[in-house]
Amino acid sequence: xxxxxxxxxxxxxxxxxxxxxxxxxxxxxxxxxxxxxxxxxxxxxxxxxxxxxxxxxxxxxxxxxxxxxxxxxxxxxxxxxxxxxxxxxxxxxxxxxxxxxxxxxxxxxxxxxxxxxxxxxxxxxxxxxxxxxxxxxxxxxxxxxxxxxxxxxxxxxxxxxxxxxxxxxxxxxxxxxxxxxxxxxxxxxxxxxxxxxxxxxxxxxxxxxxxxxxxxxxxxxxxxxxxxxxxxxxxxxxxxxxxxxxxxxxxxxxxxxxxxxxxxxxxxxxxxxxxxxxxxxxxxxxxxxxxxxxxxxxxxxxxxxxxxxxxxxxxxxxxxxxxxxxxxxxxxxxxxxxxxxxxxxxxxxxxxxxxxxxxxxxxxxxxxxxxxxxxxxxxxxxxxxxxxxxxxxxxxxxxxxxxxxxxxxxxxxxxxxxxxxxx
Amino acid sequence: xxxxxxxxxxxxxxxxxxxxxxxxxxxxxxxxxxxxxxxxxxxxxxxxxxxxxxxxxxxxxxxxxxxxxxxxxxxxxxxxxxxxxxxxxxxxxxxxxxxxxxxxxxxxxxxxxxxxxxxxxxxxxxxxxxxxxxxxxxxxxxxxxxxxxxxxxxxxxxxxxxxxxxxxxxxxxxxxxxxxxxxxxxxxxxxxxxxxxxxxxxxxxxxxxxxxxxxxxxxxxxxxxxxxxxxxxxxxxxxxxxxxxxxxxxxxxxxxxxxxxxxxxxxxxxxxxxxxxxxxxxxxxxxxxxxxxxxxxxxxxxxxxxxxxxxxxxxxxxxxxxxxxxxxxxxxxxxxxxxxxxxxxxxxxxxxxxxxxxxxxxxxxxxxxxxxxxxxxxxxxxxxxxxxxxxxxxxxxxxxxxxxxxxxxxxxxxxxxxxxxxx
Numbered sequence: 001x002x003x004x005x006x007x008x009x010x011x012x013x014x015x016x017x018x019x020x021x022x023x024x025x026x027x028x029x030x031x032x033x034x035x036x037x038x039x040x041x042x043x044x045x046x047x048x049x050x051x052x053x054x055x056x057x058x059x060x061x062x063x064x065x066x067x068x069x070x071x072x073x074x075x076x077x078x079x080x081x082x083x084x085x086x087x088x089x090x091x092x093x094x095x096x097x098x099x100x101x102x103x104x105x106x107x108x109x110x111x112x113x114x115x116x117x118x119x120x121x122x123x124x125x126x127x128x129x130x131x132x133x134x135x136x137x138x139x140x141x142x143x144x145x146x147x148x149x150x151x152x153x154x155x156x157x158x159x160x161x162x163x164x165x166x167x168x169x170x171x172x173x174x175x176x177x178x179x180x181x182x183x184x185x186x187x188x189x190x191x192x193x194x195x196x197x198x199x200x201x202x203x204x205x206x207x208x209x210x211x212x213x214x215x216x217x218x219x220x221x222x223x224x225x226x227x228x229x230x231x232x233x234x235x236x237x238x239x240x241x242x243x244x245x246x247x248x249x250x251x252x253x254x255x256x257x258x259x260x261x262x263x264x265x266x267x268x269x270x271x272x273x274x275x276x277x278x279x280x281x282x283x284x285x286x287x288x289x290x291x292x293x294x295x296x297x298x299x300x301x302x303x304x305x306x307x308x309x310x311x312x313x314x315x316x317x318x319x320x321x322x323x324x325x326x327x328x329x330x331x332x333x334x335x336x337x338x339x340x341x342x343x344x345x346x347x348x349x350x351x352x353x354x355x356x357x358x359x360x361x362x363x364x365x366x367x368x369x370x371x372x373x374x375x376x377x378x379x380x381x382x383x384x385x386x387x388x389x390x391x392x393x394x395x396x397x398x399x400x401x402x403x404x405x406x407x408x409x410x411x412x413x414x415x416x417x418x419x420x421x422x423x
Numbered sequence: 424x425x426x427x428x429x430x431x432x433x434x435x436x437x438x439x440x441x442x443x444x445x446x447x448x449x450x451x452x453x454x455x456x457x458x459x460x461x462x463x464x465x466x467x468x469x470x471x472x473x474x475x476x477x478x479x480x481x482x483x484x485x486x487x488x489x490x491x492x493x494x495x496x497x498x499x500x501x502x503x504x505x506x507x508x509x510x511x512x513x514x515x516x517x518x519x520x521x522x523x524x525x526x527x528x529x530x531x532x533x534x535x536x537x538x539x540x541x542x543x544x545x546x547x548x549x550x551x552x553x554x555x556x557x558x559x560x561x562x563x564x565x566x567x568x569x570x571x572x573x574x575x576x577x578x579x580x581x582x583x584x585x586x587x588x589x590x591x592x593x594x595x596x597x598x599x600x601x602x603x604x605x606x607x608x609x610x611x612x613x614x615x616x617x618x619x620x621x622x623x624x625x626x627x628x629x630x631x632x633x634x635x636x637x638x639x640x641x642x643x644x645x646x647x648x649x650x651x652x653x654x655x656x657x658x659x660x661x662x663x664x665x666x667x668x669x670x671x672x673x674x675x676x677x678x679x680x681x682x683x684x685x686x687x688x689x690x691x692x693x694x695x696x697x698x699x700x701x702x703x704x705x706x707x708x709x710x711x712x713x714x715x716x717x718x719x720x721x722x723x724x725x726x727x728x729x730x731x732x733x734x735x736x737x738x739x740x741x742x743x744x745x746x747x748x749x750x751x752x753x754x755x756x757x758x759x760x761x762x763x764x765x766x767x768x769x770x771x772x773x774x775x776x777x778x779x780x781x782x783x784x785x786x787x788x789x790x791x792x793x794x795x796x797x798x799x800x801x802x803x804x805x806x807x808x809x810x811x812x813x814x815x816x817x818x819x820x821x822x823x824x825x826x827x828x829x830x831x832x833x834x835x836x837x838x839x840x841x842x843x844x845x846x
Contacts, residue, residue: 071836072824099838127838180796182844189840231841232796233781234789272742272782298738298778300792300799303807304816308774311731312738315721319695333799333807334817335824336833351731355721358656359695366657369723373603373655376723376756384726384756393727394757401495401758410759413494415522415550417612418654421605 002045002219002259007035015041019054024364033057037252038288040261042093042117042159042221049158050115053092055263056290060362061318061353063090064119064292064326065346068097069106070336071128079106082342083114089346089390091327095119095161099128099186108155117158119223122148123187123204137190138197142207150214159221161265162211164204165247166191166227174228174240181231184268188227208251212258221261223292224248229268233300236270237278249285256287263292263324266317270296275313279320292324293317297332306332307348314349318356325349347390354389376418379407425468425642425682430458438464442477447787456480460675461711463684465516465540465582465644472581473538476515478686479713483785484741484776486513487542487715487749488769491520492529493759494551502529505765506537512769512813514750518542518584522551522609531578540581542646545571546610546627560613561620565630572637582644584688585634587627588670589614589650597651597663604654607691611650631674635681644684646715647671652691656723659693660701672708679710686715686747689740693719698736702743715747716740720755729755730771737772741779748772770813777812799841802830 006013012027016034019041020027033039039056043049055062065086067079079098086094096110096118103125111118126148127137152160166188174182183189191202204211215222228244230236248264255262264286270278275296282291295310296317302309310328318325329345331337337345357365368387375383381398388394401410408416429436435450439457442464443450456462462479466472478485488509490502502521509517516539521529526548534541549571550560575583589611597605606612614625627634638645651667653659671687678685687709693701698719705714718733719740725732733751741748752768754760760768780788791810798806804821811817824833831839 070833071838072833099835124838131837180793181800181841184840186835186838186840189843192844231799233792234796272738272778273784299774299781300795301777301810301812302774303795303811304813304820305770305774308731308734308771309778312735312775312778315695315735316739330816331820331834334820334832347728348731351722351725351728352735354724355695355732355735358722361696369656370603372723372726373657376654377604387724388726389724390727393753397727397754397757409757410493410495411754412522412609414554415494415547415609415612417607417609418604420612421615 002216002261003041004034004037004256004261005259007031015043015052018052023054023059025058029058030054036288037256037262038290040221040263040290042119042261043219044153044156044158045219047156047158049117053117055324057288059323060365061322061356062092062324063346063349063353064093064095064324065091065342066095066097066326067110067342069100069102071100073336074100074102076102076106076109078339080109080113081339083110085339085343086346087114087116089343090350091116091346093117093119097121097124099124101132103128111156119159119161120152120157121161121187121225122152123163123190125152127190138194140194142203142210145204146210146214149211153214153218153220157220159223159263160215161187161223161225162204163187163191163225163227164208164211164251165224165244166202167205167247168195168201170228170240170244170247171195173243177239179238179240180234183227184231185225185227185229187225191227208254212255212260215260216258221263222255223263223265224251226265226267229266229294231269233269233271236267236274241267245282245285252286252289263290266291266293266322267296268294269300270298270313272298272313272316275317276320279317279322283321290323291321292326293322294326295328297328303333304330306330307345311348311352314352315355318353319359325353351389379418425639425684426464427457427460427679427684428682430454438466438475441475446477446482448481452481453477459711460679460685461713463644463686463713465684466642467576467579467581468642470579470581472540476540478747480711482746483788484779485515485747486769486772486776487516487518487747488514488765489518489520489749490533490765492523492525494523496759497523497525499525499529499532501762503532503536504762506533508762508766509769510537510539512766513773514539514769516540516542520544520547522547524555526551534579542582542584543575543580544584544610544648545575546586546613548575550613561617563617565626565633568627569633569637572634576637576641576643580643582646582686583638584610584646584648585627586610586614586648586650587631587634587674588647588667589625590628590670591618591624593651593663593667593670594618596666600662602661602663603657606650607654608648608650608652610648614650631677635678635683638683639681644686645678646686646688647674649688649690652689652717654692656692656694659690659697664690668705668708675709675712686713689714689716689745690719691717692723693721693736695721695736695739698740699743702740702745706744713746714744715749716745717749718751720751726756727753729753730768734771734775738775738778741776742782748776774812802841
């Protein structure tokens with residue numbers, strides 16, 4: 001039985017209790033929401049995470065960090081350093097998106113080392129293996145793909161992004177309306193190539209039940225990928241994106257029927273005025289399934305600072321219902337992220353997630369802000385540094401002010417308003 | 424006649440034409456909104472800015488960068504380097520908040536060098552001069568203060584923050600409700616000290632008309648300071664803040680009656696869920712006067728990254744009506760900002776302002792994003808770098824990827840979705 005099937009039968013598992021404690025929720029609430037599909041605990045049946053997490057209704061907003069080598073740059077040590085940096089900065093999850101000759105070794109090492117859930121995109125492995133054996137992507141068979149899914153599930157992957165909603169209907173919607181940037185999802189692009197060349201429906205849609213059977217066997221959470229996500233703000237919420245979301249809604253219900261936990265993936269590039277509507281639409285169509293969003297980036301021109309554009313969009317989206325924020329790093333659109341980029345991206349997303357938790361009135365989050373403000377009132381710099389989202393950076397800034405043991409800072413000195421009136 | 428009085432009489436001045444051209448507006452629209460007080464062009468009557476700006480209704484969202492020495496750290500060269508960094512990163516305005524022995528020399532140098540409008544907080548100068556002559560802040564006379572205002576107006580300051588709304592009624596509201604962090608505004612703290620010690624109404628409120636007369640003489644725009652702005656998210660929108668805003672609303676109408684252009688200053692620390700309401704309230708109470716906000720910071724715990732917390736709040740606030748964003752740097756709450764902090768703070772606010780402009784459907788902003796997405800579609804890296812919010816950083820990231828002349832990036836390499844499907 002999967003975790004979801006257990007919840008449906010009224011069983012409260014150990015990990016339901018663990019996340020209930022983390023979140024300050026009743027275990028019964030966690031069980032009931034999990035049974036309804038509105039909350040997930042991504043954890044492979046063969047694994048025991050030291051830090052399991054719940055994603056979805058009633059829980060704090062979670063943050064994922066994407067790591068992984070690329071065909072251009074492959075280093076196991078560097079990817080493990082990224083994993084450590086992400087976890088140290090507070091990531092609740094990592095996805096290993098490695099593509100390249102070392103991808104299997106890297107994934108296994110990440111799975112072994114990570115205290116938090118690990119996600120993958122199995123299609124990347126299949127695509128790379130086809131490419132390495134000089135076969136065209138369009139030659140992919142469903143056996144190739146299912147073998148990868150099973151292999152990764154056996155290895156312990158906790159959640160997998162699979163782009164089962166990239167179908168002929170989404171493609172037709174895209175062709176009918178036209179788009180500024182057609183497809184910017186790697187997985188989506190593979191499938192569109194496949195469908196165009198084979199002139200057939202996507203096998204990931206046609207043989208969806210076979211995928212579900214493997215996922216259910218290992219209780220792998222299905223993250224339904226958005227291969228049609230807009231890669232330009234001009235395309236946000238268009239027909240292609242909406243057509244795919246409708247298919248994801250159908251696929252959500254089919255997965256639930258087989259006991260598979262589901263997350264829905266979302267955009268991408270979306271201007272601020274369209275975010276709230278998109279969050280509401282996803283919840284309505286997909287029956288409240290958790291929404292896992294990339295950014296969204298609120299502008300296309302923030303290259304070098306896309307972690308900030310993503311934090312703006314992510315905070316606002318999570319206030320309006322998004323549950324899980326996939327970080328964006330300063331390297332987005334420009335290069336594979338470095339360890340420092342991973343750190344900055346994770347911190348920016350944590351700020352967005354925390355801002356959204358505050359906006360939802362989450363008690364623990366409000367208490368943390370209150371403690372910081374009290375530390376400011378007391379001019380207690382040690383506590384201020386410790387309560388900061390990144391104590392190392394805050395401490396560094398404080399130290400570089402060369403103010404010694406003074407109780408004020410170099411901004412106002414003796415004219416400090418707090419010193420004059422509050423302390 | 425002030426610019427506002429000219430507009431009221433139907434006159435279109437040269438600078439109204441200049442900003443209309445910048446903004447893609449009709450000069451008549453600029454004149455009419457200026458006459459109504461919903462748009463301002465801050466520029467001292469004695470100056471001719473090479474880059475004047477309009478702030479308010481129908482115009483793009485503007486960004487201010489605070490610079491200025493502190494009693495702990497005073498360097499003319501460093502402050503001019505901050506000015507240059509802010510302007511290079513796209514700041515529409517700078518405020519010289521210098522406090523300390525060199526403040527007059529720094530202000531004059533900034534006024535001489537800045538191509539964009541310059542704002543100040545005259546009370547800082549008065550407070551420092553009192554302190555330097557060993558007099559207590561509470562000994563300040565209105566003559567002291569008016570002399571400073573006149574001197575700075577003569578020197579050419581374009582807009583001044585004056586905290587005329589820090590009154591006994593705001594103080595009573597604060598005392599009645601209680602607050603986590605009483606007063607975090609330097610100007611506000613001076614005035615509260617003065618009122619407590621003298622047991623009298625604030626002279627800046629009682630002798631408001633005399634202030635207005637000087638401002639009108641030089642057509643200095645009045646930025647009505649929010650000395651009661653919340654310095655903790657827990658205090659956002661409380662009685663003290665609201666009481667002060669009500670006074671600012673009254674003072675706005677009195678300033679307009681004397682032909683003085685007005686901007687209203689706003690918070691501070693505000694959680695995301697309270698921002699939209701605060702923006703609407705300011706517009707209703709203050710008759711549509713432009714709203715100039717500091718941040719707002721959507722959490723108290725982002726020390727070291729307050730530029731990101733401020734960009735989240737600023738983007739959302741500007742979508743809901745804020746007109747003018749005062750940047751926050753990574754150094755906020757920790758130290759006086761460095762030149763690099765000024766750069767990062769300005770860029771973060773520019774991203775927020777641009778995101779808000781997109782959300783309001785501003786044509787020029789949408790076109791810029793479209794151009795970037797088309798450059799991505801063409802894999803035109805030179806254009807992508809040039810169209811970025813900070814071409815130097817984007818170019819640096821691109822170069823460090825060591826990808827040479829390749830048409831993809833190190834993230835996906837040959838598996839680039841855009842290369843496969845779009846180009």
